[in-house]
Amino acid sequence: MEGLARGDDGVVRCSWGDSTPEYRAYHDDEWGRPVEDDTRLFEKLCLEGFQSGLSWLTILRKREAFRSAFADFDPHAVAHFTDADVERLLADAAIVRHRGKIEAAINNAQRAVELIEAEGSLAAFVWRYEPDRPREPSLASETPESRALAKELKRRGWRFVGPTTVYAFMQAMGLVNDHAVGCDAREPAERAREQLR
DSSP: OTTEEEOTTSOEEEGGGGSSHHHHHHHHHTTTOOOOOHHHHHHHHHHHHHHTTSOHHHHHHHHHHHHHHTGGGOHHHHTTOOHHHHHHHHTOTTSOOOHHHHHHHHHHHHHHHHHHHHHSOHHHHHGGGOOOSSOOOOOOSOOHHHHHHHHHHHHTTOOSOOHHHHHHHHHHTTSSOOOOTTOTTHHHHHHHHHHHO
């Protein structure tokens, strides 16, 4: 069971997914499940940017506070945040208070609105970068697809969207299924991806 862990509940998970209660819920119910909702996609891109240099568990534990602070990650609302909102967010101890990341989230909301207007939806745009199927789970930190998506986002003015950040986004949002072979969540995630088509 390399790369796997059997929890005390009998469920076989990717080893990282059994390390804390928060990771269990995230692994079992979210990670790798396909998402086509623009708000959730925008939220994940923002949170991956905030995670840079930190543990994902830190961000996961602060996610509800982030949602409250960032208007539930409605890109149209965040796009209208002002300097006063930046100062409000910098004073909010419940989130990660990093000026560059906060300003990037606001900038990226503005870019997301532009992208939605140009492409129809954020989902329609990002799902173009889904790798060909089938594919084996990857331990890579980036892929040709994540590099291409990161490059295009940066070309469109997005910030904090490097290829490693974008690949973590792709894994989480189900553009790839990197649940380990033998993980109980792998097949349900793959079935959900097939139904998305």
